[in-house]
Amino acid sequence: MTSRLNDIYRRLYVRFGPQKWWPAESPFEVMVGAILTQNTNWLNVERAINNIKKNKLLSPRRLYELKQRRLASLIKPAGYYNIKAKRLRNFLKFFIKDYQGSALKMSRRGLSLLRQQLLGVNGIGPETADSILLYALNKPVFVVDAYTKRILFRHGFIGEGAGYDQAQNLFMQNLEKRVKLYNEYHALIVRLGKEFCRKNNPRCRTCPLKK
Numbered sequence: 001m002t003s004r005l006n007d008i009y010r011r012l013y014v015r016f017g018p019q020k021w022w023p024a025e026s027p028f029e030v031m032v033g034a035i036l037t038q039n040t041n042w043l044n045v046e047r048a049i050n051n052i053k054k055n056k057l058l059s060p061r062r063l064y065e066l067k068q069r070r071l072a073s074l075i076k077p078a079g080y081y082n083i084k085a086k087r088l089r090n091f092l093k094f095f096i097k098d099y100q101g102s103a104l105k106m107s108r109r110g111l112s113l114l115r116q117q118l119l120g121v122n123g124i125g126p127e128t129a130d131s132i133l134l135y136a137l138n139k140p141v142f143v144v145d146a147y148t149k150r151i152l153f154r155h156g157f158i159g160e161g162a163g164y165d166q167a168q169n170l171f172m173q174n175l176e177k178r179v180k181l182y183n184e185y186h187a188l189i190v191r192l193g194k195e196f197c198r199k200n201n202p203r204c205r206t207c208p209l210k211k
């Protein structure tokens, strides 16, 4: 299993090169992006974050002090903006109360405690929690998304209805626990899913994983 997973990584890296994730200027921006990216594409998230930046509001306290309606209107381009405004506020409340809005303070805590805390915030599921842990706080945890599950399923690693943990364990039990590797691997999977392993009409003939 380890050699198959390493082989996939090598093929993807050779084809696509480094993906330079996460596209953000600060750990806090990663956190906001990880919440806003639920069920939408990255371009819409960027628009929402640009609105926040234009208004000089990209700070935990300033965002938290906004009325929920105002926050929702700023993040409107990201879709589901009322729900996301609520989720973002839930996260900000936790982040300010437990860590005074400091990503550095948060990063000093251990991975399993942080994961448990994040999953305890209403509206934060495993993918969002792990994205924050890996890309904002540099914790060695593998992020699983729909692309990951689809590719693993199509290549016979997991069954069709496999859950998040099963897919995650596959990587974490068979690869070295390295932040850089997990960072790049997930980003490469997203690239593969977008360009080749699409839901309908996958482009297997020219895919880097064709064999």
Ligand code: SF4
Residues within 6 Å of the ligand: 151, 154, 155, 192, 196, 197, 198, 202, 203, 204, 205, 207, 208, 209, 210, 211
């Ligand atoms: S596009 Fe085809 S070859 Fe490529 S990852 Fe998907 S199923 Fe595999």
